[in-house]
Amino acid sequence: MPTFVYMTRCDGCGHCVDICPSDIMHIDKTYRRAYNIEPNMCWECYACVKACPQNAIDVRGYADFAPLGHSVRVQRDEQKGTIAWKIKFRNGTEKNFLSPITTKPWGTAIPKLAEVPGPSKEMRDSELLYNEPKWIRMDEGGLHTLKSNGLKMKKGVAY
Amino acid sequence: MAYETIVEEGIDILVVGAGLGGTGAAWEARFWGQDKKIIIAEKANIDRSGAVAQGLYAINCYMGTRWGENKPEDHVRYARIDLMGMVREDLLFDMARHVDSTVHQFEEWGLPIMKDPKTGRYLREGRWQIMIHGESYKPIVAEAAKKSADKVFNRICVTHLLMDDSKENRVAGAVGFNVRTGNYHVFKSKAVICGAGGASNIFKPRSVGEGSGRTWYAPWSSASAYGLMINAGAKMTQMENRIVLARFKDGYGPVGAYFLHLKTYTQNGLGEEYESKWFPELQKMVGKEYLDPEASHLTHRPIPTCLRNHCIISEVNAGRGPIHMVTMKAFQDPHLEEVGWENFLGMTVGQAVLWAATDVDPKHENPELTTSEPYVMGSHATGSGAWCSGPEDVSPPEYFWGYNRMTTIEGLFGAGDAVGGTPHAFSSGSFTEGRLAAKAACKYIDDGKAEGIVVSDEQINRRKTEIFKPMEHYKTYRNAIVAGDVNPHYINPKQGLDRLQKLMDEYCGGVTVNYMTNEKLLSIGLKKLEIMEEDLQSLAAADIHELLRAWELMHRHRAAECVTQHTLFRKETRWPGYYYRGDAMKVDDENWHVLTVSRRDPETGEYTMEKAPCYHLVGDDE
Numbered sequence: 108m109p110t111f112v113y114m115t116r117c118d119g120c121g122h123c124v125d126i127c128p129s130d131i132m133h134i135d136k137t138y139r140r141a142y143n144i145e146p147n148m149c150w151e152c153y154a155c156v157k158a159c160p161q162n163a164i165d166v167r168g169y170a171d172f173a174p175l176g177h178s179v180r181v182q183r184d185e186q187k188g189t190i191a192w193k194i195k196f197r198n199g200t201e202k203n204f205l206s207p208i209t210t211k212p213w214g215t216a217i218p219k220l221a222e223v224p225g226p227s228k229e230m231r232d233s234e235l236l237y238n239e240p241k242w243i244r245m246d247e248g249g250l251h252t253l254k255s256n257g258l259k260m261k262k263g264v265a266y
Numbered sequence: 267m268a269y270e271t272i273v274e275e276g277i278d279i280l281v282v283g284a285g286l287g288g289t290g291a292a293w294e295a296r297f298w299g300q301d302k303k304i305i306i307a308e309k310a311n312i313d314r315s316g317a318v319a320q321g322l323y324a325i326n327c328y329m330g331t332r333w334g335e336n337k338p339e340d341h342v343r344y345a346r347i348d349l350m351g352m353v354r355e356d357l358l359f360d361m362a363r364h365v366d367s368t369v370h371q372f373e374e375w376g377l378p379i380m381k382d383p384k385t386g387r388y389l390r391e392g393r394w395q396i397m398i399h400g401e402s403y404k405p406i407v408a409e410a411a412k413k414s415a416d417k418v419f420n421r422i423c424v425t426h427l428l429m430d431d432s433k434e435n436r437v438a439g440a441v442g443f444n445v446r447t448g449n450y451h452v453f454k455s456k457a458v459i460c461g462a463g464g465a466s467n468i469f470k471p472r473s474v475g476e477g478s479g480r481t482w483y484a485p486w487s488s489a490s491a492y493g494l495m496i497n498a499g500a501k502m503t504q505m506e507n508r509i510v511l512a513r514f515k516d517g518y519g520p521v522g523a524y525f526l527h528l529k530t531y532t533q534n535g536l537g538e539e540y541e542s543k544w545f546p547e548l549q550k551m552v553g554k555e556y557l558d559p560e561a562s563h564l565t566h567r568p569i570p571t572c573l574r575n576h577c578i579i580s581e582v583n584a585g586r587g588p589i590h591m592v593t594m595k596a597f598q599d600p601h602l603e604e605v606g607w608e609n610f611l612g613m614t615v616g617q618a619v620l621w622a623a624t625d626v627d628p629k630h631e632n633p634e635l636t637t638s639e640p641y642v643m644g645s646h647a648t649g650s651g652a653w654c655s656g657p658e659d660v661s662p663p664e665y666f667w668g669y670n671r672m673t674t675i676e677g678l679f680g681a682g683d684a685v686g687g688t689p690h691a692f693s694s695g696s697f698t699e700g701r702l703a704a705k706a707a708c709k710y711i712d713d714g715k716a717e718g719i720v721v722s723d724e725q726i727n728r729r730k731t732e733i734f735k736p737m738e739h740y741k742t743y744r745n746a747i748v749a750g751d752v753n754p755h756y757i758n759p760k761q762g763l764d765r766l767q768k769l770m771d772e773y774c775g776g777v778t779v780n781y782m783t784n785e786k787l788l789s790i791g792l793k794k795l796e797i798m799e800e801d802l803q804s805l806a807a808a809d810i811h812e813l814l815r816a817w818e819l820m821h822r823h824r825a826a827e828c829v830t831q832h833t834l835f836r837k838e839t840r841w842p843g844y845y846y847r848g849d850a851m852k853v854d855d856e857n858w859h860v861l862t863v864s865r866r867d868p869e870t871g872e873y874t875m876e877k878a879p880c881y882h883l884v885g886d887d888e
Contacts, residue, residue, distance in 0.1 A: 109476050128310040128319045129479075129486050130421075130445055130814055144811070149479040150486075151616040152320035166619060169477035172516045173623035179615060183401070190401050192611045196622045204608050208402040211376030217410045220296035231709070234360075234659055236701050237297040242367035244332040251331075251338050251363040253660055253883075258339060260356065260662045260881045264859040 109146030109166065110155055116163035117141055123155035123164060132164075157183040157190075185213055269443070271730065273452040274419075278302035279707055280455035281415070281700075282424045282440050283309065283490065285316020286693045287645075287682025288461025289411035290368070290700025291707075295459075296414035298708035306418045307440065307453060309814075310486065312408040316463060317484050318693055322400040323612035324391050324523060325379075326692035328369050329362055333387050338362035339884045341394065345690040346882075348570050348647055350556050350840050350853065352504060352861060354687030355883040356656035356665050360702065361688055361695045368698045369396075375406050392526035393566055394690070397605075401612055407697065419453075421445045424490065425817045426729050427458060427498040427678065432720040435499065436676040439721065441729045448810045450730050456716035457677045457707040461700060464643025464650065464683035465489035467763065468826045469508075470771035470778065471639045473516070480616050482511050482518040483641045486818075491651065491684040492642070493821025496828050499868045501653035501674040503686035503861050503878070505825075506832035508640040509648035510575050510781060510844050514591065515634040519617025521591065523609045528596040532578075532635060534586040544577040551842055552853045555886075565888070571647040575637050575843030579780060589635045593628035603629060639777045640845065642829055644683040645696050648844075650829075651686030653863050653878070654679075657702070662881050669710050671703035674865070677716055679703040687861060736816040740806035756806035759815035762798070766823055769794045774830050775845035784849040788834040795827045828873075832862050835875040 110132070112123075117140040123132040124141060131145040132155050141164070143149060156164045168177060176197040183190045188209045194202040220237065233250075240250050253259065279295045281288045284306045295304045308315055329336045341362040346353045373379050378399035380389035388396040412418060424442035431438075439455040466483040479485050496502060513521060524530045534540040542559065549557045552573065562569050578589050597603045606628060610618040620626075626633050644651035652673040656665045671679045681703045682696035691699060710716065736759075743755035751758055757765075770776055773791030775783035783791075802820055807813040838854035839847045860877035867874070 109479060126311050126314050128315050128484065130310065130811060133811070146476045147479045148485050149476075150320065150484050151480065151619065152314070152484075153615050154314040154319060168619050168623040169473065169475070169480055169516075169616075171473055171475035171477040173477075173620050175623070177619060177622035179611075179619045179622060181611075181615075190611075192618075194607070194618055194622050196625050196627070198625045200625075200627065202607060204604065204611060206399045206401065206608055206612070207378045208399065209376040209406065210373075210378050213376075214409045217375045217406075217413055219413050220293070221300050221414070223297070225300050226298060231298070231712075234657055236364055236367060236705060237294055238371065239364065239367050242370045243364065244366070245370065246332065251359075253359075256337060256339055258359075258883050260660065260883055262662070262879050262881050264855050264880075 109149040109151065109169065110143045110164050111167055112141050113163050113165065114138070114140065116161045118161055120160060122158045122160060126154045126158045128152060128154060153181060156181055183208065269448045269450055269734065271450045271452065273454065274305060275454050276303055277305045277439065277453055277455035278457065278711055279304045279704065280439055280453050280458045281306045282458060282460050282494065283462035284312040284408070284411055285461055285463060285682060286318055286407065286696040287684065287700040288459065289407040290697030291459040291461055291681050291704040292411040293414045294701035295704035295708060298705045302708065302711070304415045305453060305455070306411060306415045307422045307424050307442065308418065308420050309423050311420045312411060312418055313405050316404065317487060318404045319484065320615065321612045322398065322403050322693055323609045324395045324397050325369055325694045326395045326522070327365055327690060327695040328388065328394065328396045329366050330388070331366050336393065340888060343884050343886070343888070344394065344568065348568055349649060349689050350552070350570055350572065351859060351880065352507065352840065353649055353689060354656065354665065354861070355881060356661040357654065357685065357688045359660055359883055360657045360670070361691055361698050364702065365694050365698045368701065369694050372406070375410060377403060377406055391523055395522060395526060397527065399612065403693065419451065422451050423814050423817055424494065425733050427494050428454065428721055428725065429498060430719045431722045431725060432718055436719065437498070437678040438719045441726070443733055443813065445810055445814045450733065452726055454721055456711050456719065457679065459679045459681060459700065459703045459707055460491055460495060460684040461681045462490035462494060462684060463487035464491060464641065465822060465825050466641055468642060468766060468770055468822045469639045469776040470767035472777055477516065480516070480518060482513060482638050483643060487643065488818035489642065489822045489825035492825035492828060495652050495673060495678070495684065496824050496866050497868060498675055498678065499865065500678060501863050501865045502828055503651065503653040503863050505642065505650045505828045505864065506836050506862060507648050507650050507841065508642050508829060508844055509646060510640050511638040512575050512578055512635055513638055514617055515636040517614065517617030517620040518638060519610050519614045521635070523605065524591060524593070528602050528606055530591050530593050530596050532589050532591055534581050535588050536586055540581040540586065541574065541577040544580050548573060548576060548842065551839065551851060553855065556853060572841040572843035578635065578637055579843060583780065590632040591635050592632050594630065594632055597629035640775065640781070642825055644686055644688065645691040647689055649687045649689035651684050652680045654685050664879055665881065670706040671699060672706060672710070677710060679707050736805045736807035737813055739804060740808050743806065756804045757801060758806055759812055759819045762802065762805060762819045765798060766819065766826055770826050774833060781845045782848050783833065783845060784847055785834060788830055791830050792834070795823065795830060798823060828864060828866065831864055831873045831875065836862050
């Protein structure tokens, strides 16, 4: 199901070019609109479809195994934090799905680690990572070690 | 060539490839190196790059230690039996003891994790898996990485690691080119964390046309983790351990939630249970310690993924295909039906499209399963990657050389697919490995290990010439022919990829030979790969996009060569269902209960193979 772009909807803004992980959405030099230059390297990940402000990009199932006459459309709404899908089967059956994509306003809940208090020497010399050990178990327990868990590394064919 | 050379100097931590491993590295590096210069170089756009670009519907590695659900050593035991004993238990234990703090942070950052309404805990799909609404998993972790990095260079295809000219075997940064502008980028860095990806598309895919983009692992996973590190002379481990996936046919939609949460199951074309029929014969091949259906029935001990593949492959070969996933019962429950569909929409939309196109409604029809072409990676039910140091408080001397997750090249660290011997890390474990590598890399710098690095202009210029050679080659010979792609002076990247896939398929155990190979075939394969390497000198790229494909091909070719060398070295069939050595059709614990380690000499191209001891941490029983 490689992507394709509707001629009348695309305005050549390039959002799809910017986001495509496979570098296959390019702007056509004659029409100044986007198109998929390499359908057999398309994972149908929908990154471009979701990013298109004009809803100009759609997918048509891979020709070597998907018959025509279907559609899977998507609306991703960062403000609402949701994604909505509409599936249409070849035989006309429709299915709709709605899921959350985030629980927090975009980007607000991630701290800047340049601004948090830096690690102590003791922490540097330990096996702990940022926010540990607290965030491992959300209690006062420490990090698991061989000693704490009564374990030993033993060489051999079997334990 | 009119392309500019852009040099980024004075980097402390360079993250090459920002998927889940790389974003974890960039994020954590800022805590340990608050005044350090942290730079990301990424082939695509980090908001949607790597294997999780599309999203995920589950986090497959979460211990739940806060609720006493599992201990890290339980996960070691699980990953070990799934991989037929061949894992780095020190690295696995280390990843498992930290992974929960990663997942808890993800939730804090806004990743929607489903909850069990009865217990209030994360909703379990299986013992290790929790269910998420992960469409925006990648944008969320990318946001974290962006908050930590000084600068993100998107659209830089990193082709080579830079090496220190003053001290042997020490990394000094990386080089590559911008796939939009064509400019040559030089990153001079004290430490490098390789978060690049594993390999899709080195074996011939089942699909024949457009559908070859519907790979199980992303088509942009171009083996760069391996190409970069092998070419620099890093030791690699378990590269023979390619993975074959049993998935929904053609779309390769995931089956985890179907088996674990929806409780669907498989049957053959006659509607019969088939798996257990193959167990007695299979047990003779692998031994009771690896396949003990009774013990598996009574405990949590899994039947290894490869062995379940073996049953599918054998049943189909016996003429009783296709294998069906029995969904019709579970899908009568509207909630389970919703989960089944959203599972695809969250991570493999193509499978939903395929079912819509073919009018397959799993409520009324049991869909087909198949086994995929092989893939080479290090974070699913397989553990290919670099031979890395473990943490100092866990690892025995053979597994420890100073810095956690450091490869055998000084200053070069790995995360995710780049690290060998750590299967079942998945997304959360890869991010965690990035965090571990970042802390260790900061320590490496603070210990003064990166002082006095010299990168000569000669090295920088040599790489530049090498990188743009396919475009030069194209220009030189393009007009020797009228038009088209057939030229006696060159091959283009697609033609090269076709050749690589065909020979890997036929000689190294791909899908058209039912995953079968032997010493003779592998030796022929190596010869063909050697000749192909000569032809890669005549690779032609008509534009910058093709140059990207050219370098992806070169990384894939190098990874393929290493896979073939390892497969030849391990003279046994350790993972029936992933591949078979026809000349050694049994698990041979006497001689091969070891990890395979290779090194390719960057000067001569010669491989040295060795066996490394397998250390164990835990017994079989809980």
